[in-house]
Amino acid sequence: MARYAIGIDLGTTHSAVSYFNLEDGKPRGPSQSMLPVPQVTAPGTVEARPLLPSFLYLPSAQEFPEGSLGLPWSQEPGVIVGDFARSHGAKVPTRLVSSAKSWLSHPGVDRRSALLPWQAPPEVQRVSPLDASARYLRHLKEAWDHTFARAQEESGNALSKQEVIVTVPASFDAAARDLTLEAAKAAGLEHITLLEEPQAALYAWLEAMGENFRRQVQPGEVILVVDVGGGTSDFSVITVKDREGDLELLRVAVGDHILLGGDNMDLALAHTLNQRMAADGRKLDAWQFNGLTYGCRQAKETLYADPSVDRVPIAIPGRGSSLIGGTLRTELTREELDRVLTDGFFPVTQVADLPRTARRTGLAQMALPYAQDPAVTKHLAAFLTRQAQALAASADSPVDVTGKGFLHPTAVLFNGGVFKAGPLKGRVMEVLNQWLAAEGAPPAKELEGADLDLAVARGAAYYGWVRQGHGLRIRGGTARAYYVGVETAMPAVPGMEPPVKALCVAPFGMEEGTQADVPPQEFGLVTGEPTSFRFFASSVRRDDRVGEMLEDVESELASGGWRRWRPLRRRCPDSPRPLAT
Template identity: 50%
Template sequence: MEKNFVLGIDLGTSNSAVTLYDLESGESRVVEVTQILAPSQVGERSSLPSALYLPGQGEFSADAVRVPWREGEASDIVGVFAREHGAQVPDRLVTSAKSWLSNPHVDPQAAVLPWNSEIGEGKVSAVEASRRYLSHLKQGFLYAERLEGREWDFEQGELVLTVPASFDEVARKLTSDAAKAAGFPEPVLLEEPQAAFYAWTDKVGSDWRKQVSAGDVILVCDVGGGTADFSLIAVSEEEGNLAVERIAVGEHILLGGDNMDLALAYTLQAQLEEEGTEIDDWQFMALVHSASVAKAKLFEDKSLGELSISVPSRGSSLFAGTVTTTLSRETLEAVVIDGFFELTAASEMPVEDGGAALQEFGLPYASDAVVSKHLARFLSRSLKNVKASENLSALIGQAEEALVGDLLKPTAVLFNGGVFKADALRQRVLDLLASWCGTAPRELEGFQPDLAVAKGAASYGRNRVTGQGLRIRAGTARSYYLGLESSRPAVPGFKPPIKAVCVVPQGMEEGSSLTLEGRSFGLVTGKPAVFRFFASEIRSGDKPGDLVPKADKELEETSKLEITLPPMEEFPEGQPIPVRLNSVVTELGNLELWMQHVDSDRSWKIEFQVRME
């Protein structure tokens, strides 16, 4: 069926947004999201806070928390009111579901959120919370359009859903599953930094070709509310036209604007305590919110030297116990600019955790709050990755100085994320890169810090459906490997090293498959057997069939899958069967491994498990 519209959704850690592209009219617009703003008050906002409040029994009447498309029953409390009210009752507030999707130590389908809450029954999983956000966005979109006399059939639409570039394949699949459970069609997944780049090219139009040229290496620096996400895009020339390719992605870093607001709140709390004023936990939550608002105002209005911050108490009179303090520009710059974006040396990498034997278990937040160090680590790893591949090195051959030294040196920067609304923070990143690279990279003009990801998702969907416009070459962000047991005589007290064979090279494109030619492997069937999976972000030069001798040292082990595969009648259970390996990256980006018996058409399939359970 012919597509007539594209819906681009940014399912964010802190906020989500939707952009519609009407393929018939050529019109693109951000969809205002209807949501609960307060009890019995519904309104529209350009984004939906990614927050879910789980009310207690009888806490609200059904009429007080109902969205217009849910007649006769209470609605999920999602969005503005969920975030604002949940700040006062945090053990019933679900946030950061997106980060829990990629937590390697907690089952994302287990009902464990809100984390550490004692509410008992009624908790939800990260997948379920994501489903509820997406369901709200879907129904809210249809409702808002219906009010304007427009009806949309999702069978005639393309859904593009964004994910962090750093998401592993399991987190991507779970995001897709949540969308389908919310009633959407199978989504196309797009990395967020790529979406920001598509939005930028749309915003500046044909001028994008004047801002970049062949040989440029563009750093997409995306710092939002809860995460920092880095990608590198190389610009080359093919038959007289500019081509772009994503050449590196960063690790999943839980570090963003929320950390900055929290740091400011702790600083202001210390100020109050020095003045002899103590505040309780509820007031501290209010202080975090007030610090966030003051931070934005001070960064926006450079004429302001300070702002007064008032924190109310919960006494009989709203302002009965109000306490007041001041956030000065000096404090703001010391905490946020110098604290999070310190002018560190290129050799300074993030400090690992303190090594305590017991730690509070939860989300794997960045142990080092200095964004600068994480950026240095990313550029250092990117240099290794590019040098490992002749093809990637050739892409930036016209800018050979980018490959000199310990870091890959970007020539241009595209900023994204609400943090970079502040001119001072963008300038600090440029100054930081200048100190590392010798000269400051260019800042690409026309970036959109808040809604670029949703807009870019719709733009990409338009290009995909029409077959026209810019396409970033990407493919898989990592190389994937399958562990092998060495064939050698047993030796008492000696455990042979684990080998691994490359089954998916970095950059393998969607809709493609490959067979490891000239080599067969022994597959155990009929009894439990373990598959060990590995990955790497920095071995772009590995080809299908390449062996890594010491996989446990050279690669990141992502999971172990124990499974009993159906036996073949001709072979006794447990006897290895000779097979060839065939890897498939589906059109939707899912990874499959097929094991084909060398002498028949019998085969076995497993989906890649690329995360530790």
């Protein structure tokens, strides 16, 4: 029997741990806590902090004195995780692993291969996105065990024996979720449940409000969760229902995976300053540009934290023995911050202004597949418009969208470190309420009260407590319908591949722990030679049932709200029975 319900926010920029003591019987208040995480903050210095920066530094053999990177549970860890990894890595970016979570969700690379830091020189021993994620989780596990399970009599407190909830973006596909589970198991965690981050944010808000939440949300409310973190923009919609006098929360919509977040914003600021420096005759190489990017991240946080500051200096380290003499200096001003981030990433747009899709060049460098349009407000418009269309086509829509051009939220909950910047939250509310006013709808309200840095971890721990039979649980099941590709039987036609149909194997909203049988059908199975299995997912087809066959999957893919996964390549052994039922 687990003693604690533990929530882990495995974030792109930061990770955190929150926990409930399941044995004290108190649902709120002092019984929920954050774990201070010991981490190296300078050579020879270890401090416990509530956040563990999700950065991994791979030091060279003689870079630091022996024992100077020791942790309470390991005197020679070999790598650096956390605060010092981030700060020192800004000076030596070719040895710094960042955005591992974004790489973990990248279907175009082998996420088990050692490829990070991206474009590191040959002498750097790279790690895989999976391994980097496992190292962050292992650090958190060791920190927990050092705090709660050092003595033999405390062995029942070990993290491996607790109920652990690890959060993932709602838009993570099944492959990315499986890799997250694999990373957790590699870190020594055993009893793992995944929870979508927007749901965790709402759970944190419910926990913070207590019974007062009933004064802020009523039956019929449509809550939009806007979650913009370090790597992704995630949108979810949760409705409030009245079921026999009790409130019920139902997750009704989840957006597509949009690789657009704080990392993009830091890069945009770095490009802005780089252009200014180039105009002054100071050109940066790729190594220096990485240093500028990390400097922009720190300057951005400083400007947003203190409105009285108008500009922040940035030092870009040089290379070689004379590091100080080779240092370049610039600054980030508040005017540049507002112009690039507020107007560039959150522009005032109409709801009909959808994200642009630029034509790709035939050859491109391999990198993260960032969103082609940086306007978060346009992606939000596309999400609300597409979901209104999907709900209108559904036979049993939980939200009334009659006569509406887009799904109308009545309340907005923000999540993600990006929204620690008040001007960015204000811009989203301004744009959304303009859209609502244009359709004669009342303005949406903001749900306030949750800590943007800690909400996801706290909400995950609270969900662990809810799973014990307490509190209010968000229902919803799978956020997508899932399909397997089936090749059409047809005569050979020169220059034309046989069309692929899509067989539904898991419908939208299928609840956790349930199963469904595919109605009997006959399929031909290719044996004795390499082949591939194709899989698809849709966030907009809400009424398909298990066994239903879609005839034209290509047109569905072109309509939006669909995802095509990388084919699973297998060789089936020779068999005397070529037909599988």
